[in-house]
Amino acid sequence: MLAAQYNPGKKGLTLKNDYPVPYPGPGQILLKVAACGVCHSDIAFIDGSVLPHPLVLGHEISGYVVKAGEGVAQAFEKDTLYAVLAIHHASQSLNGLPALFDSPGAAYDGGFAHYVLVRPDQLVPVPAGVSPELAAVAADAGINAYKFVVRSAQVDSTCKQTVLVIGVGGLGHQAVQIAAHFGATVYACDPKPEAREVALKLGAVEAFSPSELETKVAEGFVVNVAMDFVARKSTFEAAKAALRNNNLSFPADPRLIVAGMTSETLEFSTLDTLTYNLTILTPQYGSRHDLEAILELYAKGAVTPVVSSHPLTEINQVLDDLRSGRVLGRTVVIPGEVEQSSTVNGIRDDYTRL
Incomplete structure (x- = not known):
């Protein structure tokens, strides 16, 4: 799959076409990423080499359930769009970092990729009429x-x-x-x-x-x-x-x-x-209720985010635009379709629902 990887000390992200498709372990969900927002914190991670290890960035995610790991009792509709609650307030400090960093794109691989692993309690159904781009923006900029x-x-x-x-x-x-x-x-x-x-x-x-x-x-x-x-x-x-x-x-x-x-x-x-x-x-990240509430305001048209979208392949240009103050509103990247030529960990790259 395509993924944009952060490496400490390197200014840009490295685009990898052969990044392994993750397999959901116990208590995990495999999500096909529909859209992922680009945030100033992504730039802070990159420019400050804040994170100690290479990983895929992107914490403002929307997508569709592909496969549930062992022990996931809750049923998820495979054609339902979900927004990902990036930070759970029961999160604990991880690897010496504050709990704020126990999130996709900070503690583990995030949404600048075709697929991402999440926990079931991170998934919030998106109301009808809200696009993947808006659902992604809701997961950080909107909720906060x-x-x-x-x-x-x-x-x-x-x-x-x-x-x-x-x-x-x-x-x-x-x-x-x-x-x-x-x-x-x-x-x-x-x-x-x-x-x-x-x-x-x-x-x-x-x-x-x-x-x-x-x-x-x-x-x-x-x-x-x-x-x-x-x-x-x-x-x-x-x-x-x-x-x-x-x-x-x-x-x-x-x-x-x-x-x-x-x-x-x-x-x-x-x-x-x-x-x-x-x-x-100096408040931090919002709650599940806050995410549900902002999604409802989007669905009613009471709040309409200004959003532009780009292919994931243009992620480094998007980051440069954000650094330079050339972005109005929010920008999201779209991973797009994947090649249908291979199978990784038993999951076909055409993300057929399993």
């Missing part, structure tokens, strides 16, 4: 955007909130839609004009460049939720500044959600948190 907006920021239709989304990327552009769907007045900030245009089309009432936001804050602009999907010093400071114009009566609980992943050190003092009654949260 939903959790950060609804559960971390506590945006809901019972309380009219004002939300600032900093960074209108793969997660941020969905956060704009989710917050607007739940009744918030949404503002956005991004240095790219095209990203600001996307934010306005998706429900933001205003979209600022970083310098425009700084001017607005100096003039008294205020929100009660700021979501930093970039997590750099400059964006963290901008998020704090947009919350400092609050007082203790409006609102009672301003929140700053740090939703990006960088190695930069972000600083705050107790003067920030006590004087402005500020809560700073």
Whole structure:
């Protein structure tokens, strides 16, 4: 099968046409990958050589069940599309890495391939009308955007909130839609004009460049939720500044959600948190319920991710585009069809349902 393998110290991924098709062991499911999203964490793994061993990357996966291993009691429909819950909250530390890394494309081979092994409890049925590309995006960008907006920021239709989304990327552009769907007045900030245009089309009432936001804050602009999907010093400071114009009566609980992943050190003092009654949260991956909820919003058309797709063979170009900031929304790769000429571990490469 075709697979894109990470090797520590190498900038790109190595495309291998003869990567072994895995065989499901006890308690495992073999999934035919329909689509796999490309994430900034994939770049962090590659450029930082974070992972200690070679493996296939890709954790934002959708696909179809091909074969169940011994001991899998649950029945799975072989023509049903499933999204893969990348991180189970019962995960334990693995090989000295945090539990966050106990996921496909981090602890074991992921979805930049024709097939991937998963556990039964990772599979979430995808509602009718949701494409494989959207189902893949839901498995990371979608689930996290939903959790950060609804559960971390506590945006809901019972309380009219004002939300600032900093960074209108793969997660941020969905956060704009989710917050607007739940009744918030949404503002956005991004240095790219095209990203600001996307934010306005998706429900933001205003979209600022970083310098425009700084001017607005100096003039008294205020929100009660700021979501930093970039997590750099400059964006963290901008998020704090947009919350400092609050007082203790409006609102009672301003929140700053740090939703990006960088190695930069972000600083705050107790003067920030006590004087402005500020809560700073750094949430991790969402739950199964969050994944089900965002898939339902996709199915209803309440949230429509901006997604572009490319063949898996173009993975290194996709990674370069993401590094360079040339991606709007989210990008997925499609493994496509496989040659029908061989059998590996008793599984035909034409992925006939077994």
